[in-house]
Amino acid sequence: MQKTEIWGSLKLSDKIACDHCHLEFSKDVMIKEDEHYFCCNGCQGVFHLLSNEGLDGFYDKLGNNKLAPPSKQYEDSSNFDSPAFYERFVILNKDAFSEVSLVIEGIHCAACVWLNEKALTNMEGVIATNINYTNNKAKIVWDDDTVKLSKIIDMIRAIGYDAYPYDASLQEQKADKERKEYYTRMAVAVFATMNMMTIMVAQYAGYFSGISENIKHILNIGEWVLATPVLFYSGWPFIRGMYYGIKTKTVNMDTLVATGAILTYIYSIYITITRSGEAYFDSVTMIITFVLVGKFLEVLSKKSIADTLDIMNHHLPNDVKVVVDKKIITKNVNDVNAGEIVILNSGERVALDGEIKEGSGSFDESSLTGESEPIFKNVGENIISGTVSIDADVKYRVTKDFAHSTMSNIVALLENAMNNKPKIQQLANKLSEYFSEVILALSFITFIGWYIYSSNFEQSFMICIAVIVIACPCALALATPVATLVGLSIASKRGILFKEAAQLETMANADVLLLDKTGTITKGRPEVVKEEIFLPFHKSLLYALLLNSKHPVAKGVEQYIFDEDLDPLELESFQNIPSQGLSAMYDGKMLAGGNAKLMKAIGVDVSSLSKNSEFYFAYGGELLAKYELFDMPREDAKEAIEKIKKMGIKIIMLTGDHEKSAKKVAQIVGIEKYEYGLTPQDKAVFIEKLHENGKVSVMAGDGVNDILALANSDIAIAMGNGSDIAIEVSDVVLLNDTFSSLHDSFKISKKTFTMIKENLALSFIYNGITIPLAMAGYIIPLIAAISMSISSLIVVGNSMRIKFGYKD
Numbered sequence: 001m002q003k004t005e006i007w008g009s010l011k012l013s014d015k016i017a018c019d020h021c022h023l024e025f026s027k028d029v030m031i032k033e034d035e036h037y038f039c040c041n042g043c044q045g046v047f048h049l050l051s052n053e054g055l056d057g058f059y060d061k062l063g064n065n066k067l068a069p070p071s072k073q074y075e076d077s078s079n080f081d082s083p084a085f086y087e088r089f090v091i092l093n094k095d096a097f098s099e100v101s102l103v104i105e106g107i108h109c110a111a112c113v114w115l116n117e118k119a120l121t122n123m124e125g126v127i128a129t130n131i132n133y134t135n136n137k138a139k140i141v142w143d144d145d146t147v148k149l150s151k152i153i154d155m156i157r158a159i160g161y162d163a164y165p166y167d168a169s170l171q172e173q174k175a176d177k178e179r180k181e182y183y184t185r186m187a188v189a190v191f192a193t194m195n196m197m198t199i200m201v202a203q204y205a206g207y208f209s210g211i212s213e214n215i216k217h218i219l220n221i222g223e224w225v226l227a228t229p230v231l232f233y234s235g236w237p238f239i240r241g242m243y244y245g246i247k248t249k250t251v252n253m254d255t256l257v258a259t260g261a262i263l264t265y266i267y268s269i270y271i272t273i274t275r276s277g278e279a280y281f282d283s284v285t286m287i288i289t290f291v292l293v294g295k296f297l298e299v300l301s302k303k304s305i306a307d308t309l310d311i312m313n314h315h316l317p318n319d320v321k322v323v324v325d326k327k328i329i330t331k332n333v334n335d336v337n338a339g340e341i342v343i344l345n346s347g348e349r350v351a352l353d354g355e356i357k358e359g360s361g362s363f364d365e366s367s368l369t370g371e372s373e374p375i376f377k378n379v380g381e382n383i384i385s386g387t388v389s390i391d392a393d394v395k396y397r398v399t400k401d402f403a404h405s406t407m408s409n410i411v412a413l414l415e416n417a418m419n420n421k422p423k424i425q426q427l428a429n430k431l432s433e434y435f436s437e438v439i440l441a442l443s444f445i446t447f448i449g450w451y452i453y454s455s456n457f458e459q460s461f462m463i464c465i466a467v468i469v470i471a472c473p474c475a476l477a478l479a480t481p482v483a484t485l486v487g488l489s490i491a492s493k494r495g496i497l498f499k500e501a502a503q504l505e506t507m508a509n510a511d512v513l514l515l516d517k518t519g520t521i522t523k524g525r526p527e528v529v530k531e532e533i534f535l536p537f538h539k540s541l542l543y544a545l546l547l548n549s550k551h552p553v554a555k556g557v558e559q560y561i562f563d564e565d566l567d568p569l570e571l572e573s574f575q576n577i578p579s580q581g582l583s584a585m586y587d588g589k590m591l592a593g594g595n596a597k598l599m600k601a602i603g604v605d606v607s608s609l610s611k612n613s614e615f616y617f618a619y620g621g622e623l624l625a626k627y628e629l630f631d632m633p634r635e636d637a638k639e640a641i642e643k644i645k646k647m648g649i650k651i652i653m654l655t656g657d658h659e660k661s662a663k664k665v666a667q668i669v670g671i672e673k674y675e676y677g678l679t680p681q682d683k684a685v686f687i688e689k690l691h692e693n694g695k696v697s698v699m700a701g702d703g704v705n706d707i708l709a710l711a712n713s714d715i716a717i718a719m720g721n722g723s724d725i726a727i728e729v730s731d732v733v734l735l736n737d738t739f740s741s742l743h744d745s746f747k748i749s750k751k752t753f754t755m756i757k758e759n760l761a762l763s764f765i766y767n768g769i770t771i772p773l774a775m776a777g778y779i780i781p782l783i784a785a786i787s788m789s790i791s792s793l794i795v796v797g798n799s800m801r802i803k804f805g806y807k808d
Helices: 002-013 041-052 058-062 077-081 083-089 110-121 149-158 168-209 213-234 236-247 253-274 281-315 406-419 423-454 457-470 474-493 502-508 517-521 539-546 552-561 596-601 637-646 659-669 680-692 704-712 724-729 739-775 781-804
Strands: 015-017 024-026 031-033 036-038 098-105 126-132 137-142 162-165 319-324 327-332 341-344 354-358 361-364 375-377 394-398 496-498 512-516 527-533 572-577 581-586 589-594 613-619 622-630 650-654 673-675 697-701 715-719 732-734
Touching: 036 041, 077 083, 077 149, 083 162, 098 149, 110 126, 110 137, 110 149, 110 236, 137 149, 149 162, 168 213, 168 281, 213 236, 213 253, 213 281, 236 253, 253 281, 253 423, 253 457, 281 457, 423 457, 423 739, 457 739, 474 496, 474 502, 474 739, 474 781, 496 739, 502 715, 502 739, 512 517, 512 680, 512 704, 517 650, 517 659, 517 697, 527 552, 539 552, 539 581, 539 589, 539 613, 552 613, 552 622, 589 596, 596 613, 637 650, 637 659, 637 739, 650 659, 659 673, 680 697, 680 704, 697 704, 704 715, 732 739, 739 781
Parallel strands: 512 650, 512 697, 650 673, 697 715, 715 732
Antiparallel strands: 015 024, 031 036, 098 137, 098 162, 126 137, 319 327, 319 341, 341 394, 354 394, 361 375, 496 732, 527 622, 572 581, 581 589, 589 613, 613 622
């Protein structure tokens, strides 16, 4: 017995109180921080939140009282700091800061996005926070030496939300769960509202025909019973949002909805108990129901906007067949490394970028480029992840692992674009930050004014509630993100990849479009436009010579003369002569192909005044043929340039080529101003001069020589077949490599920016009309709830007009 008592006292002495909740636990399991002890990360997070916000006087008022343990058990946030978690989900960006993608659970409106971004961005060590409104995915960048990820998770939980690592395979499952929860809350609200209407009919009929106080009291109690689950279950997301808004000293959309509903509910209970007036339980249910229905429709709308990402993710197979030691095994795409050989059968989708080593066939690249015309691929050509083999059974060597494959990069870039906000959205968010506080102040002033004027508490109170409910800032908060997301979605489906949403706004305000010539306006490969045969010869001789060269001019001639009957003859002593051409020996005689300089070097006299590139072919010292080549403009270049000019955008061609070539191309496509003979530095200087004159410039190019110009322009556009480095420094990538997509990128940018301005105008007009009407007493809370929901849906619907205007 004595031993038990000693053991019990020892255990008691080891216990210590948590500095937040004051519950006692063993000292060994407590989290120690300086002189403070916490029982869990949640208490630690709330303690710091209250201290940072200057609310630590709470503990003086709490005294020795204990707080109830949390009702929701979260996963220990310290797990987010584990090496295993960092290895899988955390990356180091180019600035050596840590970066993670999380899904914020509990977000149901744009105001929730704003609250989370504000709370996290204000934390010391957090560099940037961007939350994608369509899927609640947050990209958080922080300095790991200053703040740990677990502390960031604690802050998210402290303001009433939760976070878990973003996993594309689980995202749809969690999104379905969220939609089902919304649907259940909405179903309860609609059921109660429909039954409430029956009671309302009886009440209003009795109001005109006479009704006893007892019957009226019973009907009020029935409405009370129906309104209670609507307010506290269906309306719980708004109540919870209001609670955490108060906790963090912010006023948001939830504050307005919950305040209006709760005050009306409390007032109606008072009326019911005292039997001294008209109860408004019907207004409580209507406010919650219509706002909830509007939110549900909004959730469905933003899901349809985000479907582009889901489609891209779901289009990629999870497993591929890999050749290992002459055996075929199945591997997960994440486990396949560059250099391995993958087998692809007809009808299958390419999971990894690669180079065909065996086989050939047609591929459908419409998922990337938007073009439905199949592309034939042969040995040595590259195939791209996300495309589909129509009839090709091939073996290909993987050139990029899954994380760096084309489709993975496109999805990542598109998600980043959706996260980055245009300047106009930042302005709208700033306005909505103060909007709710102004509305609460106006509603209070309205109540005081009406009460002084009428001395009627009931009338003054209901007008005050109407002002609160009708002025929800959701339409203002939705004005920019929804239109932006629709624009990005449409662009991606057309093979136009914006790396940031902010670039839509910049491009919409562009004054000048600068175009590189070779590979941008032109196809980037010379084509034969004229053939002259001086002496008859078998073209197998020329074909055999051309096969040994990769020069664009040689390839142009090869493509022109190609015929299935040509035999690749075996040549001897092949030489590639820099800046001149190529030569070889066949049957004891010299074959030579190249420019006039090469012909003169071997003693063949040629002369020409042609403006085009020339390729001469000689055998045994005799000139046999001449081919003139020209890098032709893209088929759709002239039409697209004309359309862009009609938008009021000035077009200038910048090229390093000579004057004759530049002039010819400019005349064909309809460009009035062009600069020729420019070095890469000259192009950059030209753009800087435009900036000095206040011009917003867009530069489109495809080669290494365009990098300086692309980097100096306000918007850099890379053609899809351009060099990797040009694509890297660009802001917009045209995946389908057509000139018409350049026009589409301007059109989508301008249309999206116009819709953003229209949405903001609609929001301001709505509030400018409805708030004064509500303050004047012309709108009851029921109508206020309906009109508030409709205003949000109008903004969403107006944004969807971009989508309907770009149907394929």
